[in-house]
Amino acid sequence: EIVLTQSPATLSLSPGERATLSCRASQSVSSYLAWYQQKPGQAPRLLIYDASNRATGIPARFSGSGSGTDFTLTISSLEPEDFAVYYCQQRSNWPRGTFGQGTKVEIK
């Protein structure tokens, strides 16, 4: 089973700051990685697919990078609505797929 490890578990930042979230895979997942945002009481929302492609309607401040085992989600300048939990998911063994444990971005 491919394990995804996200770090840090919690990121405390202020609005306007840059957020850098990491997702590391236990073995190569090529570029078959997505990022999701989840706010309390809401369903997840797709942000990034294929490691670096923004989903429809996602602001340009969100960007994804990486391939193989190391991936990064960057939020260039945090808006108040960006404080949430972020999950990565790999699909290299599609149709199955595993999620990371999540990174919470909280207001400092």
Added chain:
Amino acid sequence: EVQLVESGGGLVQPGGSLRLSCAASGFTFSSYWMSWVRQAPGKGLEWVANIKQDGSEKYYVDSVKGRFTISRDNAKNSLYLQMNSLRAEDTAVYYCAREARTDYDIFQIDYWGQGTLVTVSS
């Protein structure tokens, strides 16, 4: 607008059964792989199962194999999850989700329903 609306959750005793439904609208349901993903209270996301457009292929996470069955009715634009022999560790919000083909010719979840809560407890 893509809409996925789950129903059927509730409180069930250990060893019991429950059937979840998901009503899809706003897209051609029969053209998409569909998934169920769950989230235990205060925990992360776990992919549970998915099903091919015509229902001919189904896949499950190991922890539910032999207990859960995913199915679909394309005429009714509906997805289902039959859950038998339920355990306390199955307690979670269950999300219905659509899978879309990406540029790399794989599939990624692009839309989610709001979820339905399943609680397994005596």
